Amino acid sequence: MNNKPFIIGIAGGSGSGKTFFLNCFLHHFKNDEVTLVSQDDYYIPVGEMSQEENKLYNFDLPSTIDDQQFLLDIKKLIKGEVIYKKEYNFNNPLAITKILEIHPAPIIIVEGLFILHFKEIAALLDHRIFVEAEESVALARRIKRDGMERGYPEDDVTYKWHNHVVPAYKEYLLPYRETCDQLITNNFDTPDDIIKITEDISSDLKIKYLKHKAE
Template structure:
């Protein structure tokens, strides 16, 4: 790769709608134009836990992430290298482990809760986007997601929300909001506004890198 890839960091708390924002953004590009590196795939394995242990374990701390490997892999992509790693299964022993193949591209998306907190990773980002939602909206999304996708009871979700999620968001993400190039408020579940925002960013980047429209 002759030109340095452009790295976009997308950060957002739980329930902010960051995943939907990402999917909309990626939809505007061909596969070889953009690649995604997700912080979720760098959780340090904790082994099998009982339901109660899982409830009490705080996944919302920077110490749960292998940030050194995360940083190393981003730098490999910058050098044009392909990286291979196991997909994180959210501590689900029944999940089929996939091996991810992440290829270099002109645009690299780095996303996650702590990407602005990890200084070496934050220093690599050319453009920072902060996705947020009102707390009541974010909590409602979290309850629905964890209930449907992960089988958590509402009691467990609320415990983690008040004891892990919100304190971590306020300490390790919110302080970096003002440093971001763009703040996206995502309270509505209607996609039109997010699609419009991501389309504008995508068109600007395609013009910058002379990619096909």
């Protein structure tokens, strides 16, 4: 397929600063040059998950992701089709559910914890970026995010961190670290540093890929 989009996989554990990195990266492109598809929007409904004895759900397992629909939607984007997807709101009853309208583009970014673990999805990636941070930094970010955005008590967040997040990271993501094309350490969310890194990557892509597309 001559017009196949260039697909970038961005993987990183919870609290790695992946979202900050992504936002900086996307800032360097026009809307019609790049599109983003996120694993977070492919969780199966909570009602289909099993609770643990403490009534908490474990979202940090590959089985909680509808990976076949995730794969199908990526393939639709590759074929130039628009996809429509409900935004996943976890357990936040105050959140307004949005219908995401994701358009194809010359560059597709696929991001998520398990994108390297899902073999069929990993096989579609042309370039792999691994974002990481020190564990103490990542935990602090997780506590802040889950408290503010999802309404989780800090005790629940800490429990999930030690029993769900870290084991999943070690089993389903860390083994693929060395297979990635670039490793990004983001301990500080320092805008200048991350912007410089993403600017270098995006400039290289524009020269090698978008320019080639236009010719």
